[in-house]
Structure formats: C-alpha cells, structure tokens
Amino acid sequence: MRVSVVVCGYTMERLEVFTAAIDSVLAQTHRPLEVVIVMDGNSSLYDEIVRLYGEDPTVRIVLNDENRGISYSRTRGAELASGEVVAFIDDDAVAEPTWIAKLVEVYETTDAIAAGGNVEPAWVDGCPWWFPEEFYWLVGVTEPGFAEDGQEVRNVYGSNISYRRDAFLRVGGYDTKTGRKGDSHLQAHEAPVGIRLMETFGRGMIFVEDAVVAHTLFAYRGRAIWLLRRAFWQGYSKRIMNRLYPDAHGTEVGYLVKLIRHNIPRRIKSLIYPKRGVMLAKLVMIFALILMVGMGYFVAIIRPDSLFGVDV
Numbered sequence: 001m002r003v004s005v006v007v008c009g010y011t012m013e014r015l016e017v018f019t020a021a022i023d024s025v026l027a028q029t030h031r032p033l034e035v036v037i038v039m040d041g042n043s044s045l046y047d048e049i050v051r052l053y054g055e056d057p058t059v060r061i062v063l064n065d066e067n068r069g070i071s072y073s074r075t076r077g078a079e080l081a082s083g084e085v086v087a088f089i090d091d092d093a094v095a096e097p098t099w100i101a102k103l104v105e106v107y108e109t110t111d112a113i114a115a116g117g118n119v120e121p122a123w124v125d126g127c128p129w130w131f132p133e134e135f136y137w138l139v140g141v142t143e144p145g146f147a148e149d150g151q152e153v154r155n156v157y158g159s160n161i162s163y164r165r166d167a168f169l170r171v172g173g174y175d176t177k178t179g180r181k182g183d184s185h186l187q188a189h190e191a192p193v194g195i196r197l198m199e200t201f202g203r204g205m206i207f208v209e210d211a212v213v214a215h216t217l218f219a220y221r222g223r224a225i226w227l228l229r230r231a232f233w234q235g236y237s238k239r240i241m242n243r244l245y246p247d248a249h250g251t252e253v254g255y256l257v258k259l260i261r262h263n264i265p266r267r268i269k270s271l272i273y274p275k276r277g278v279m280l281a282k283l284v285m286i287f288a289l290i291l292m293v294g295m296g297y298f299v300a301i302i303r304p305d306s307l308f309g310v311d312v
C-alpha cells in the first residue's frame with residue numbers, strides 16, 4: 001500500500017523541529033512512501049527545504065503563493081499526493097519509525113476509511129507540576145482514557161492522523177474556515193472531516209494505540225496564561241463547529257460528564273494523600289480551564305463574528 005505523508009510548514013523560526021518531523025517521516029519502515037512538503041507562503045523556508053530535501057526522489061516540495069492556513073495546505077498536499085492513504089503530521093512532531101506501518105496494518109486488514117494514533121508529550125522544559133493530565137488535549141496530546149485500541153472515534157489529534165485519500169477528498173478535505181492561519185485561533189479542524197466522513201460513509205476513524213508520534217511542547221505551552229487562553233478558544237471553536245455542523249453529534253459533552261462524575265471526585269479524594277498541594281493545584285486548574293472553555297463557548301453564542309471573521 002502506497003502512503004503519502006503531508007507535512008506543512010510556515011515559518012523559519014521552527015526550522016529545526018520542522019526538519020526533525022520530515023526526517024522522522026523519511027525514516028519510516030514502511031515502503032512505498034511519499035513525502036509531500038507544503039510551505040505556506042514562506043519563500044525563504046521553501047528555498048531552505050529545497051536545499052535540504054530537493055534531490056530526494058520520494059519528496060515533493062510545493063509553495064503556496066501566500067499564507068493560506070493549515071487546512072488549505074494539508075488539503076492541497078492531499079490533492080498532490082499519489083498514495084492510497086494520506087497521513088498528516090505536525091511540523092513540531094516526531095514519528096516513531098513504525099508509525100506508518102502500524103496505521104497501514106489497519107487499512108490492510110479492515111475496511112477502515114481513516115485511522116489515527118497516539119500523540120505523546122515531548123515537553124521541552126518538562127510538564128508543569130500543576131497541569132492536569134485530563135487536559136492534555138489542550139496541547140494536542142492524547143489524554144489518558146481517550147479511547148481503546150481499535151475503537152472507532154470521530155477523530156484523533158492532527159499530529160497523528162490519516163485517511164484513505166479518495167474518501168478524504170470526497171468529503172472536501174479540511175474546512176478552510178478552521179485550523180491555524182496566521183494569528184487566527186479557530187481550532188479543531190480535524191472534527192469537521194470526521195463529521196463529514198460519518199455523514200457520507202457512516203463510519204469514523206480507528207484509533208491505533210501503537211502508532212505513536214511525539215509532539216514537541218515548547219515552554220510557552222506550559223504557561224498558565226497560554227493554557228487558559230487556549231481553553232477559551234477551544235470553547236469558542238466548539239460553538240462555531242456547532243453552528244457550522246448543527247446536526248453533528250460531538251464527543252465533548254460526554255467527556256465533560258466523565259470529567260465531572262469521575263475525574264473531579266477522584267481528584268478531590270486524592271487530597272487526603274501526600275503531595276496534597278500538587279493535587280489541589282491540579283484540581284484548581286481543572287476548574288479554571290472548564291470555566292475558560294465555558295466562557296469561550298458563551299462568547300461565541302453572543303458575538304460569533306467579533307473575534308474571528310467566519311461566515312456562520
């Protein structure tokens with residue numbers, strides 16, 4: 001099975017991690033493999049990537065004429081790809097050598113139309129002692145209890161995701177209203193694809209626990225103010241997703257119920273054990289992050305176009 005991996009970059013400031021991501025893809029054990037590298041409107045980055053990888057026959061390098069955003073770039077990469085399966089990895093992630101092989105096993109042994117794997121944290125300065133694991137999803141990392149191996153889910157995280165190329169393109173690829181673009185904060189661009197796959201094919205994505213990618217988490221991702229802002233925009237984005245796809249059934253409500261019924265009581269009980277200061281800090285952070293998600297959702301209800309220009 002031929003696989004194409006799309007890697008998108010947009011700034012010279014991330015060149016070191018960007019090339020680490022590309023190198024990890026080139027080191028995959030699975031063959032045949034094609035790597036499509038899309039530069040989002042940065043000609044200097046394009047020139048450097050051509051210098052480093054331009055002579056590799058398995059690599060295709062393209063440049064957007066301007067900054068179009070991650071959703072546009074990933075979809076363009078899939079359109080240019082030649083593989084039966086198209087996989088995506090973030091520009092600050094590193095894949096284990098068997099990443100693609102583990103995903104391919106699912107496609108070759110089942111009728112899956114999409115598969116994604118586990119995203120592990122690679123903290124540059126260490127995980128903040130007060131950061132609760134329940135909110136790993138805020139930093140693009142798979143949280144404990146996300147899914148069982150082989151379970152069907154709507155979508156996994158964008159650092160480790162793949163689709164049968166024809167199915168991905170049939171549902172229109174990534175929605176350009178969502179995803180990172182310059183300074184925009186509208187998130188969760190994987191969710192609309194998962195929603196449209198369910199609507200079109202009646203099937204979701206298979207979670208592959210052993211298909212592993214490590215997501216580099218820079219120091220700023222461990223700052224409380226950044227996490228609180230991120231939580232706000234997650235709530236805002238969720239409301240926008242609801243307006244763009246009103247008939248879709250999300251997984252967020254179920255997760256919130258689980259958080260309130262099980263995780264928070266467990267955290268409260270842990271206060272009787274040693275290191276109660278750490279446990280209390282994590283509990284406080286859980287409540288603060290829930291509050292910020294709710295605030296973002298509420299703001300998107302009353303002023304949906306004031307913070308992000310999107311036609312809903």
